[in-house]
Amino acid sequence: MKSGYLAFTLNGSVDLDRLLEKIGSLFPVREEAVFHVDEQYLDTFDWRMYTSGFVFRQTGARYVLASLLGTPVFEISGPEKPKLFWWDFPEGILRDRLASVSGTRALCPVLQVVGLRRKFRLFNRDEKLVLRFSLDTGEVSADDEDRGPFAPYLRLEGIRGYQKPRHRIAELLQRNGWQELKAGESFFDLILRAIGRQPVDQKQKASVFALPEQTTSQAISMIGLALHTAMERNLPGVLKDIDAEFLHDFRVALRRTRSVLSQLKNEIPPGQAGVFQEEFRWLGSVTGPVRDLDVCLQKSQTYRGLMSESLHRGLAQLLEEIQQQRTAQFIKMQEILQSARAVNLLANWHEFLTALPADIEWPAGQVPCPKVAVKVMRRCFRRLLRDTGAIIGGEQGDSAIHRLRIQAKKFRYMAEFFRRFFPADDMDVLLKELHGLQDDLGGFNDLAVQIRGFQQRRATLQPDETIRGALDGLLAGLAAEKKRILKRCVKRCAAFMGQDRMQAFGEVIKNTSG
């Protein structure tokens, strides 16, 4: 059992006959089996499987969840579909594991491996098995463009108590040009390398921040382009409707872009800023309805918990309607996102950002970035305090909460863009404090949006419809929930304002000079 393995790879192709001859001169060797391998590797768009240390393979209807280093953990049969969610699998441990790793994201094929796996056994003079090894050769492809042979992969499986044979074969391999894989490197890494991919190449979050030596124009350009990339990266997934996260991430990048435009509008050539602001507001409004419905659909379990069992049938009917509505809204949005207006907006924005740093006609852009950062942060902070204060002072309607929520977001976005210009410790603590408050503000807003949606729906119902009962139950449940969260929000606001750290941060912002 306890034995361990060593993995090797080779530059170029294997001459198997010669290799077996060499190994055979040390130990009798026998081929145990040959397998034809035709496997797909599935992962989410942001490589959640990989980053959690798993690979998820599919051959036909068979699925294997394995550790990154190849040890199978679970096997299961499942449907054969171009994209899968955890809920497509039968209940069990594998499904639970998938759920915790992939969440709401779809699992899609990222790589396909076609090849041969040969297995061999080595014996000693007593004909006792002393070592196993397997050799994988073949081709890997991703999409249609990237395709090519992967480097041969040879894996020595030691037998407990027989270290010497493993050692001797390892030496032999090294003498013959095989290289041992680095610790933690897996077959999966090897095949990724064959087509020049890196698992995290999609992932780099928009954690871009302005640098002290940049001019304002340079910083805006850099940040704007990073957000533009994030939008472009998510757009295909939005259009193909792979999972709800694409639209969500697209809209986050969009919101950040809008924050840059609104908070730094005096630093951007006039006219231009206004046009882009207007256009991006439009883009936000045309993508909003689908997002709101997605949120609704993701909450179906929560809804169920809010109401008595007798209303579940009505709820199912309601959700079915929402799903249909979502499909209709999606088709509309899909069309708009492919319209000339949307396509040109992203192209023009990109062009504008690229040209911005060189625009010397625009003196405000040449101001050192830290100077602007301080100004903007002071303003954002002041407004954050003002709107938080309003809540504590008793203004607790939907709109007051909405205002604070937006203000907190702006503050966070700007604080992230400009984080290099302020003491990191203070900034981190403040942002962490803010995080809890923002969660509740977001939760409150989600509820407000849902309640509004359900109220509208209720107004259009015929009096006798079975859905009515479910809607009434839901609205009552959501209203109670909203009240509860509002209380928490107010408490959090007070706690946030009362923080010594936050007072101190106010000082820091006042005293930091650009």
Add this chain to the structure above:
Amino acid sequence: MKIIAIFSSKGGVGKTATAVNLAYVAALGGCSTLLCDMDSQGAASYYFRIRPKKKFNDKKFLRGDINGYIRGTDFDKLDLLPAHFSFRHLDIELAKLGKKGKVPVLRSVFLPVADDYDVVFLDCPPNLTLLAEHIVRAADIVVTPVIPTTLSILALKQLLKLLSELKLDQNKIRAFFSMVERRKNLHVSTIEQYRKYPIFVKTAIPFLAEIEKMGINRQPVGATARNSSAALAYERLWQEIWQRS
């Protein structure tokens, strides 16, 4: 980790054949299994083509220094601790140790690998002295093969006596009839007389050429022929023993 001793004070009753085949079936059924060859003749080790490392010895064994001497068999989930020639002195070494500690000596030997294995089989040498005492103390289950003959029944009675002298629970004994030949009247009548006692499990292992041939094939009967009657008999025996534990 359960310790299952295959024990009889008599030689040639099928202890080793039983230990080898039960260990194989247990591993096949998914148990992480260690077979510990305690007989200095090393018959069990021989069946698996495993030789002990030269540096191993009885003292190390009793100290629990076994991790580096366990070897993998050709079969998944089945490891073996080969016997060393020095094991013929286990009795003497045990006498030197005297009585100390609450945990039986032979249990503490396996503590360092307790997390690695679900079951440990002890293939015991024929013995009725100090080593036998240590074995029955340490084991959760004592499986004892009984050839349906007078002498073999005598050996079973000796085992029962040993347990009562040591004030141990006789319920840990699983006796079964071994090397049974239906054409022998003595076998049939002995079985008739004794099988009603609850220490006997239902499954008997017949005298079969396939089992004798293990010495030539050097592997468990199930590895040679998965569905042979010998292989199936050991599977049934294991199921009965495991279920009752």
